[in-house]
Amino acid sequence: MNKFLTIGVILLTLLITSYSCKRVETKAEQRIKVGVFDKNGDSPWCIADAMEALKIDPKIDCEVIRASQIVSDEILDFDAIVFPGGSGRSETMSLGESGIERVVSLVKDKGIAVVGICAGAYIMTNTPDYPCLQLTGYKAIDIEHDHRGHGLAKFSLTEEGQKIFPELKDREISFCQYYEGPVLVSAEDAVEEISLGTMLSDVHTVEGSPANMTNNRPFIVANSIGKGKVASFVGHPECTPGMRWMLPRIVRxxxxxxxxxxxxxxxxxDFFSNEIIYTKDIQDLQSKYYNNLSGSKEEKLAxxxxxxxxxxxxxxxxxxxMLRDKDADVRSKASIALIKLERTDAIPDLEMAVLNEKNDDCKEQLSKSLIELKNILGKNRK
Incomplete structure (x- = not known):
């Protein structure tokens, strides 16, 4: 056969093969499947917050999973598991002893990633006399004062943290919701310790809880163990406006x-610029404004x-x-507030509000807010 004819046949064969074979995804196109753990109904708001934060990323597919899925082969289809806030003991009790062993094996042997938030951070630790997975090089201390308080806490990133969250590298202080998360110190074991961020707030508003326990402690930690990686947030970036993107980023x-x-x-x-520790005075003010949400029109708007x-x-x-308030101005302002809070879980409420709205000006604002709220979700961005 003529040499040029032979080359032509080979090229044609390769071309036909490339079209007939299944296209292989590039790394940029690959999807990330994440399961958010539900210990049979625990802390629905923490679960919803984690789910909605993950949806910011256009390549992350997430769903709520249970212990029964973790101990089955179904979990092998997932790339990561997120253990949200709630109760650490409840989460490990739901997993059971074999479930705990299974998660450890999934990380070490299968390379499935695990991310813990608040209570989830507790169970990642190696804390004596506490049901935990021993996947990080940290332990929790002062558990007897677990209910120490909460608020909008200050934190700063370490050099390692700045590599993962470069958007915050030029900031000395950032802010994140904190709700009685673990006080972490080195477990002094063989597991790697990487602190990505340090908490700067001293939270001890509950009577009897000691001062100077939370400040200058690890706030975001991470490590490799076996074939997998583990990361934990002591606070709640997933429900902090302006910072929710930190969860999908750490999953990546x-x-x-x-x-x-x-x-x-x-x-x-820059959404928040000051620490807000929920002292009694602050909580009294918060209660006042909660009550005013059902007050007069002026009180609601303020x-x-x-x-x-x-x-x-x-x-x-x-x-x-408040999208179903009788006053159009209140309905309109509530829709704007949902954007500020990044409450993408309220999209169905806003869709129905647009459909039912009779006031033209309010309908225009509701429609605009709906578009902006949907655009927060990765799948709606171009």
Missing amino acids: WATNSEMVSYPESVVRP AIDKVIEMACWSSKKWIPG
């Missing part, structure tokens, strides 16, 4: 995925601003209901 790090950037609609580290300004933990629960 833990799954060895491409580190992509997120839009300015969610990367808003209270919407205040519950956001004061980083009220439960504002996410009450604002969606």
Whole structure:
């Protein structure tokens, strides 16, 4: 056969093969499948917050999973497991002894990533006399004062943390919700210790809880162990407006995925500029504004601003209901508040509000807010 004819046949064969074979995804195209652990109904708001934060990333597919899935082969289809806030003991009790062993094996032997948030951070530790997975080089101390308080806490990133969250590298102080997360110190064992961030706030508002326990302690930690990676947040970035993107970013790090950037609609580290520790005086003010959300029109409009300004933990629960207020101005302002709070879980409420709205000006604002809220979700961004 003529040499040129032979080359032509080979090229044609390769071309046909490339079209007939299944396309192989490039690394940038690969999807990341994440399971958010539900210990049979624990802390629904923590689960919802984690799910909605993960949806910021256009390549992350997430779903709620249970212990029965973790101990089955179904879990092998997942790239990462997120253990959200709630109760660490409840989560490990739901897993059971064989479930705990299974998670450890999944990380060490299968390379499945694990991320813990608050209570989830507790169970990642190697804490004596506490049901934990011993996947990090840290242990929790002062557990007897576990209910020490909460608030909007200050933290700073270490050099290692700045590599994962470069958007915060030029900031000496950032802010994140804290709700009685673990006080971490070195476990002095063989497991790697990497501190990505340090907590700078001293939270001890509950009577009897000691001062100078939370400040200058690890706030974000990570490590490799076996074939996998583990990361933990002592606080709650997933429910902190402007900082929720930190959860999908750490999932990308833990799954060895491409580190992509997120839009300015969610990367808003300047959203909060002051520490807000929930002392009795602050909690009294928060209660006042919560009550005003069901007051007069003027009280409602002012209270919407205040519950956001004061980083009220439960504002996410009450604002969606205000889309059904009798006053159009309140409905309109509530829709704007949902964008500030990044409450993408309220999209169905907002969709119905747009459909039912009779006031033209309010309908225009609701429609605009709906578009902006949907654009926070990765799958809606171009």
